[in-house]
Amino acid sequence: MDPAPQVSYSPYDYAIHEDPYPTYHRLREEAPLYRNTDLGFWAISRHADVAGAFRDHERYSSGNGVSLDPSAWGPYAHKTMSFLALDPPTHTRMRTLVSKGFTPRRVRELEESILALTRRHLGPALDKGEFDAIGDFAGKLPMDVISQMMGVPEADRDEVRRLADLVVHREEGLNDVPPAGMDASLTLVGYYQDMVAARKARPSADLTSALLAAEADGDRLDEREIIAFLFLMVVAGNETTTKLLANSLYWGWHHREQLAKPLTDQARVGDWVEETLRYDTSSQMLARTVAKDTELYGNTVPAGDRILLLIGSANRDPRVFPDPDVYDLDPDTSQLISFGGGRHFCLGANLARLEAQIALTEFARQVKTYEIDAAAAVRVHSVNVRGFATLPIQVIRK
Numbered sequence: 001m002d003p004a005p006q007v008s009y010s011p012y013d014y015a016i017h018e019d020p021y022p023t024y025h026r027l028r029e030e031a032p033l034y035r036n037t038d039l040g041f042w043a044i045s046r047h048a049d050v051a052g053a054f055r056d057h058e059r060y061s062s063g064n065g066v067s068l069d070p071s072a073w074g075p076y077a078h079k080t081m082s083f084l085a086l087d088p089p090t091h092t093r094m095r096t097l098v099s100k101g102f103t104p105r106r107v108r109e110l111e112e113s114i115l116a117l118t119r120r121h122l123g124p125a126l127d128k129g130e131f132d133a134i135g136d137f138a139g140k141l142p143m144d145v146i147s148q149m150m151g152v153p154e155a156d157r158d159e160v161r162r163l164a165d166l167v168v169h170r171e172e173g174l175n176d177v178p179p180a181g182m183d184a185s186l187t188l189v190g191y192y193q194d195m196v197a198a199r200k201a202r203p204s205a206d207l208t209s210a211l212l213a214a215e216a217d218g219d220r221l222d223e224r225e226i227i228a229f230l231f232l233m234v235v236a237g238n239e240t241t242t243k244l245l246a247n248s249l250y251w252g253w254h255h256r257e258q259l260a261k262p263l264t265d266q267a268r269v270g271d272w273v274e275e276t277l278r279y280d281t282s283s284q285m286l287a288r289t290v291a292k293d294t295e296l297y298g299n300t301v302p303a304g305d306r307i308l309l310l311i312g313s314a315n316r317d318p319r320v321f322p323d324p325d326v327y328d329l330d331p332d333t334s335q336l337i338s339f340g341g342g343r344h345f346c347l348g349a350n351l352a353r354l355e356a357q358i359a360l361t362e363f364a365r366q367v368k369t370y371e372i373d374a375a376a377a378v379r380v381h382s383v384n385v386r387g388f389a390t391l392p393i394q395v396i397r398k
Helices: 014-018 019-029 046-053 076-083 089-101 102-106 109-128 136-137 140-150 154-168 181-200 205-213 223-254 256-263 264-280 349-366
Strands: 031-034 041-044 130-132 283-288 294-295 300-302 306-310 367-372 388-390 392-397
Touching: 019 089, 031 300, 041 046, 041 140, 041 154, 046 306, 076 223, 089 205, 089 223, 102 349, 109 130, 109 136, 109 140, 109 349, 136 140, 136 294, 136 306, 136 388, 140 154, 140 205, 140 349, 154 181, 154 223, 181 205, 181 223, 205 223, 223 264, 223 349, 223 388, 256 264, 256 349, 256 367, 264 349, 264 367, 306 367, 349 367
Parallel strands: 041 306
Antiparallel strands: 031 041, 130 392, 283 306, 294 300, 367 392
């Protein structure tokens, strides 16, 4: 029998995009297993359940993708979502090969270029005094880092970012990827198809060439698999890091006593990043397919049904985090699950953390204080990602 809570939740709801946390609180307490019959999904919201589902790929399958959108759901989801939409053993094979190119060493070697790119964008923005934290800084840096890794020319990066924004945007009342997003997806896939063909003919030192050369026991990635991974990188990796940077600025501004810690001691920037990841994570939820009948909270979730893992709610679960609705840089955040877990732990987690650490350290080094025009800020409308499309900021430099 379906549970019938009074609380209502839809990841398409613009009110949820503005502030999902009161709803998450009610879900955890009143409906830890929630059923939305209209949209055809279940949802789990407590930390133990979400963390457990990430580790249990045999019960919670990624084979139909990780998004609720009808056009992104199904057995072909891996064509755009790469190994995010695969289970072992195909997931293991794909991730092993991708890891040959996307190595920890390659990420570490980006440190100097991330700092240079940070200064390239942040310097002119700070010189203006007033700027859009997204358009002038947080939206440009992650795209430049990923594009530099891939080998995307500088002249193409603004357009690639514009297309990626269209892919994740959701229109109010439309429970799927809008036509503009579908067109943008096709354009991006075509762009990376051309780029892969060019690197195949003339390899270089970039990630695209490394993926073409990656080999394990005689096995290699084919061109379609590489294109899917590049698409995943620019949509998932770029968007989530952009939102992390802006969310850090926004919540720091909202909590001045906490912001004072990294602004006066740059060694605390890592705590600023981690608490933002816990308190208001970029990636709010991921979908799974229930692979076998599963008993949860006195109900049977049938095999084949969709279930949402509410990461944003799990990170605010008081069963794990004392005073979870308080933004505080001091408590332990090691149990956050913003990057997933198990076999699907985010491959780009180290890169996202490195970018945020470098960018916000440079910001803290140069900025004495700042103000945000919250009334003029505009949120992104996305089923998976939470953050800002526009964030006006005014700074006073040190």
